[in-house]
Amino acid sequence: MDPVIIVGAGPVGLSLALALARQEVPSVVLDEGPGKDEQRPARTVVLPEDTAALMERLTGVPLGEYGLRWTGWRSMRRKQVIREVAFEPPGAGQDRPGGYGSTVERAVEDREGTAEGPRTVEGPPPLHIAQHVLTGALREAIAGERLVKVAVESRLDLLEQEPSGVTAHTRGPNAIWWRGSHLVGCDGPRSTVRKLLDIRFPGRTAVERHAVAALRAELPWAGEALLHRMPPWRTSGPSGGEVTARPLPDGVWRLDWLLPGKDLVTPELLVARIRETLAGWNGGTTPAYDLLDTGVHIVHHRLARRWRSGRVFLAGDSAHLLGALGTQGLDEGLRDIDNLAWKLALAWHHGPHEALLDSYQGERRTAVAARLRAADQALPLLRGGGGLRSYVPGSARGQEALLADGHLGRGPLGAPGAYGASTLAPAPTEAAVPVGTEPGAPVLDVRVTAEDGSFVRLRDRLGRGSLLVVLVAPGTGVWERKHWVSAGIMPRLAAAVTALPHPAELLVAESYPGAAAHTVLLIRPDGHLVTALGGVRPADLYQAAEAALGGQSTAKAAASAG
Structure with a gap:
């Protein structure tokens, strides 16, 4: 069968190629460049726990050695001193001048100096890494992958498709026609694939603008990320000159300054921003620093109308753009390919699964739209420049929580999307029980016992194309698998797993948050919970698995059911 054609060799396209290869699906990556990435220290990405784990699974590299996980998150702001004047209630002190009774009156004063917010990061800290380092790790992994071919200096210019496959033409030194089973456009904001399909890409232009600098310097908060709202040395614009600092290895920092309006960023302006900011953080004296790279980051918010057209799909920046209020766009692109890879692999190996492939657009477009909507709702509050909200006690803390x-x-602005309303969600049954993860949401990473008896992390078993069935069995963690694998409910559960309509791996966990003993979790290959069942329910487990596959059974399922 023909390979999957992937247009674009950025982190999303390369990750998709590796994700498909892990499921024995060949691919061709069309790279319009020379196969090397420009080293830009100021171009970095922040990966939360789920996408950082995905990258480490695909590359086989502990990326913490090349990036930096924050040890803390520090929020700083201009001090606000609240004065309260309380008048007596009606009827009291009528004989005293001014004793008319009133509600509490509050006034807010800005004073020089800063106040620090929370310093902790709840849960695993994000990973901050230079994008060219991440892409380099992906390219190195692909270099040893037999199922992935990278065609450099190959720019797509024509695209045709029919019921049996896709044909793509590239121009360059070796102009050629490529034949594929499917094609995925991972070719960025100016996507040629999207334009050839005539798919609209509506949204907002220049939602935010940031001046960016990567520099090596000693800052007072080693290893901590910093958000400084309204620093006292900056008063221009409604944002007050908001600045963020994110650490990288070897004493390197990425600094971002929110820019008001459309002011031109000159080298002189940027150097002035750097010096005043470093001085503000170091008691008025600018420390020595080494400027490595600079740039201007312009944030757009756009969402493609369609993410699928026949055998062609969009993923990453070709399908969506976001990034205001500290959010990241790459993490959603990586979630796109994690969602799409197992569905494409199943269709590639077992034939048409139209409902399953359709669910990619339904699930991912809905999740990204929710983040865009949350950002659009928060922008007036966070960038509106005061108003009555600034006089409400606690409003500053609430705004910082939104930005955090x-x-x-995390939260509506940053957390991974859940697919509870997906067309792949099984019908409710009496056997379903609540656990600490809602159906459709990503499962939590717990230690499990694999079929070979080894202890592994649950997330290490994702991305292989198989469903995962996890039995919660307290006490099993202290015994070797051979002592309990044939006892109790295990034989019946093992038989039920073997009969499922798709290959599945049976795992055992000592515990799972919110789950009672003998709870059975059914998990998709991309790590989203399908359902949790109270005990071994073969019929319910089968129906849930079939729903998660789009309602279509494979030949194996039909044979086992018969």
């Missing part, structure tokens, strides 16, 4: 959500990958 975007930067830390």
Whole structure:
């Protein structure tokens, strides 16, 4: 069968190629460049726990050695001193001048100096890494992968498809026609694939603009990420000159300054920003620093109308753009390919699964739209420049919490999307029980016992194309597998797993948050929970697995059911 054609050799395209290869699906990556990436220290990405784990699974590299996980998150702001004047209630002190009774009156004053917010990062900290380092790790992994071919200096210019496959033409030194089973456009904001399909890409232009600098310097907060809202040395614009600092290895920092309006960023302006910011953080004295790279980052918010057209799909920046309020766009692109890879692999190996392939657009477009909507709703509050909200006690703390959500990958602005309303969700049954993860949401990473008796992390078993069935069995963690694998409910559960309509791996966990003993979790290959069942329910487990596959059974399922 023909390989999958992937247009674009950025992190999303390369990750998709590796994800498909892990499921024995060949691919051709069309790279319009020379196969090397420009080293830009100021171009970095922040990966939350789920996408950082995905990258480490695909590359086989502990990326913490090349990036930096924050040890803390520090939020700083201009001090606000609240004065309260309380008048007595009606009827009291009528004989005293001014004793008319009133509600509490509050006034807010800005004073020089800063106040620090929370310093902790709840849960695993995000990974901050230079994008060219991440792409380099992906390219190195692909170099040893027999199922992936990278065609350099190959720019797509024509695209045709029919029921049996896709044909793509590239121009360059070796102009050629390529034949594929499917094609995925991972070719960025100006996607040629999207334009050839005539898919609209509506949204907002220049939602935010940031001046960016990568520099080596000693800052007072080693290893901590910093958000400084309204620093006292900056008063221009409604944002007050918001600046963020994110650490990288070897004493390197990425600094971002929110820019008001459309002011031109000159080298002189950027150097002035660097010096005043470093001085503000170091008691008025600018420390020595080594400027490595600079740039201007312009944030757009756009969402493609369609993400699938026949055998052609869009992923990453070709399908969506986001990034305001500290959010990241790459993490959603990586979630796109994690969602799409196992569905393409199943269709590639077993034939048409139209409902399953259709679910890619339904699940991913809905999840990204929710983040865009959350950002659009928060922007007026966070960038509106005061108003009555600034006089409400606690409003500053609430605004910082919103921004922290975007930067830390949590809450409506940053958390991974859940697919509870997906067409792949099974029908409710009496056997379903609640656990600490809602159906459709990503499962939590716990230690499990694999079929060979080894202890592994649950997330290490994802991305192989198989369903995962996890039995919660307290006490099994202290015994070797051979002592309990044939006892109790295990034989019946093993038989039920073997009969499922798709290959599945049976794992055992000592515990799972919110799950009672003998709870059975059914998990998709991309790590999203299908359902949790109270005990071994073969019929319910089968129906849930069939729904998760789009309602289509494979030949193996039909044979086993018969």
